[in-house]
Amino acid sequence: MTAPQRSTIHILGLGAMGTVLAVDLLRFTNALVVPLFRSQERLAQFQKANENKVSIRKIYAKGSPLLSYPVEQSECPETFSKKPIDNLVVTTKTYQTKEALAPYLPYINENTNLILIQNGLGVLELLKEEIFTDSKNRPRLFQGVISHGVYQDKAGIFNHAGWAGMKVARLPWTDNDMIQKKSVVENDAAKNSLVKLLTEPKFAKEFGIEHTTYQEMLFGQLFKFLVNACINPVTAILDCLNGEMKDDCGPVFTSIIDECLQILRLAYKPLFDYRDKFNGNEEYPEMDINSILTTDNMVSEVTRIGCEVNSKNSSSMRQDTLFLRDIEIEYINGYVVKLATNLNLDPNCCKVNKTISELASLRLALNRSRSINGDWRKD
Numbered sequence: 001m002t003a004p005q006r007s008t009i010h011i012l013g014l015g016a017m018g019t020v021l022a023v024d025l026l027r028f029t030n031a032l033v034v035p036l037f038r039s040q041e042r043l044a045q046f047q048k049a050n051e052n053k054v055s056i057r058k059i060y061a062k063g064s065p066l067l068s069y070p071v072e073q074s075e076c077p078e079t080f081s082k083k084p085i086d087n088l089v090v091t092t093k094t095y096q097t098k099e100a101l102a103p104y105l106p107y108i109n110e111n112t113n114l115i116l117i118q119n120g121l122g123v124l125e126l127l128k129e130e131i132f133t134d135s136k137n138r139p140r141l142f143q144g145v146i147s148h149g150v151y152q153d154k155a156g157i158f159n160h161a162g163w164a165g166m167k168v169a170r171l172p173w174t175d176n177d178m179i180q181k182k183s184v185v186e187n188d189a190a191k192n193s194l195v196k197l198l199t200e201p202k203f204a205k206e207f208g209i210e211h212t213t214y215q216e217m218l219f220g221q222l223f224k225f226l227v228n229a230c231i232n233p234v235t236a237i238l239d240c241l242n243g244e245m246k247d248d249c250g251p252v253f254t255s256i257i258d259e260c261l262q263i264l265r266l267a268y269k270p271l272f273d274y275r276d277k278f279n280g281n282e283e284y285p286e287m288d289i290n291s292i293l294t295t296d297n298m299v300s301e302v303t304r305i306g307c308e309v310n311s312k313n314s315s316s317m318r319q320d321t322l323f324l325r326d327i328e329i330e331y332i333n334g335y336v337v338k339l340a341t342n343l344n345l346d347p348n349c350c351k352v353n354k355t356i357s358e359l360a361s362l363r364l365a366l367n368r369s370r371s372i373n374g375d376w377r378k379d
């Protein structure tokens, strides 16, 4: 009898998302989980202060203890073993992706599985246009659209606050492959080592993994994108908790969503044409996005999910502006502006999202300036 093969999975970005994933991989699979840190200093900090352990408190489950698991191996660019990478999870913030990947590019090849677990849109374009420009030496790409909510508290502990699962799909390298047959999913489920690991029953149940075609994942991604495009910048600009704007957010959400949808419909045309072309064909999954991704429905969904279900939440972008960290605006509202430019549309067609992006960046700049120069309102 041969011993079951052990997968190695490198995690680039051991923050909130990297940690929640690493802990459950260590709890429920036998994978070798290897965090990749940005520097020797950060690696040494993990080895000393964290004693080589990843830890999380599952606060969504009442009374759950702090779960702590040792990792056998952790690396940074200077210590990296210089062997090809089999499976790579990217859980940095979107705007950190290019810099974080750079030291590891020589070890990523056509046999590497690379999964992005990030919010927003636009990293796929970045990978195509700026990072993996040689089409013969590109990794197999996947995306995880994650709805779990995790934050780091003042003591540095990661808290898993909301359990909501993760959709996983293979990403196409070209727009012509935007629509996948069910057989793509079946094939990866049977043969791809990363998909096999993520869909191992115990892990998949605990983490809420749903492995789908790209178009099904993209539907979820666009839905989430519209929630983020409203809740994140508007709460950051206004400096408020989500629920505080519930009764009066309709007009601005309508402007943002309507403009996003007009541009997304052009950029993702095969997805919006899907119902008429593919429903009824048994090689493809049934899907109806057209009745869900409408302005009216999405304004009420964003208000319900953002301002009612998560009324006491402070959005990640608001938190970033309060703690003077960079924001992911270029991969949310800024992405729509970029799409409009790439599609050669009239610049006026994206002016709402352009202004929202500028105001969110201004909010961050203002908070940074006040931290140095003081708050003039108090003079």
Ligand SMILES: NC(=O)c1ccc[n+]([C@@H]2O[C@H](COP(=O)([O-])OP(=O)(O)OC[C@H]3O[C@@H](n4cnc5c(N)ncnc54)[C@H](OP(=O)(O)O)[C@@H]3O)[C@@H](O)[C@H]2O)c1
Pocket (backbone or CB within 6 Å): 012, 013, 014, 015, 016, 017, 018, 036, 037, 038, 039, 042, 091, 092, 093, 094, 096, 099, 100, 101, 117, 118, 119, 120, 146, 147, 148, 149, 150, 151, 316, 328
């Ligand atoms: N947190 C959530 O609840 C949540 C939910 C859904 C989606 N998301 C999305 O998931 C993505 C990750 O978010 P997050 O909350 O996990 O962010 P995070 O806590 O800030 O984690 C990012 C991690 O990436 C690391 N990193 C940055 N540059 C690096 C480099 N060059 N090399 C190695 N590591 C590097 C950071 O390390 P340093 O400390 O050294 O900078 C940090 O540990 C974002 O797109 C976010 O929008 C988050």
